[in-house]
Amino acid sequence: MHYIAYLDEFGHIGPYKSRNDPKYNDSPVFGLAGMILPFDQVRSFATWFFQLKCNLLAFEISRDGIHPAKWEKKGAALYTTKNVRNYPQVRQATNRLLNKIASIGGHVFYVGLQKRFPPGMHDPVSLYRAVLMEAIKRLDQYCAAQESNFLMVIDEQESEFRKDIVEASSRTMFGEDGRKALIEPPIQAESHLYQTLQCADWICGLVGRLGCYWTRPDEYIDLEWSERYFGDRIRKASPGSGIRKQ
Secondary structure (H helix, E strand, O other): OEEEEEEEEEEOOOOOOOOOOOOOOOOOEEEEEEEEEEHHHHHHHHHHHHHHHHHHOHHHHHHHOOOOOOOOOOHHHHOOHHHHHHOHHHHHHHHHHHHHHHHOOOEEEEEEEEOOOOHHHOOHHHHHHHHHHHHHHHHHHHHHHOOOEEEEEEEOOOOHHHHHHHHHOOHHHHOOOOOOOEOOOOEEEOHHHOHHHHHHHHHHHHHHHHHHHHHOOOOOHHHHHHHHHHHHHHHHHOOOOEEEOO
């Protein structure tokens, strides 16, 4: 069996001091999240997610006048406290999504880090590199244990340092401890063209909320709903995943 992993970013790549800090307040975590799917299930899953998206967000799609195949709802905008509390359809759709991924032999995946350096010592390049390499390592171990191979598709980013790190990750395939199950270096793609990457972004939106609550519950008590509604489900759906705390 061969797999394809679809990943996007959650949290924020910049420094963090506290939620109330006037400048460094975006997120205490940064990571990559999404799902890994058997390659022969990707086409049908993309169709299924497209239909889920169109049914859940029909009003917004119609209002915006963009073809639904290209229209996307960012996970951070979907998983707000207001949406999750006021619209049970969001919770129901999330549970359906997690069930669907499991039913076709896939699983949710995420890797992240809690930021631990003060702004003057924060290095976004090192942070992104550490997260990406950890994601590759864990996915490679998972697939190698099943005598399988995998491709990794990540959302394309404008930042040059991200592109450089992705290019450098090709060396992990051929080094002394090469990632033998990785077929090609990570492929970058535009999310609005891929239902699978749009789905990965939804997962990132949810994992990003959970990551804030898990690492700084004192500051993000208003995100308690993320653990109450989805914490156990995400843990069960994402073997081999984790956010490393300080």
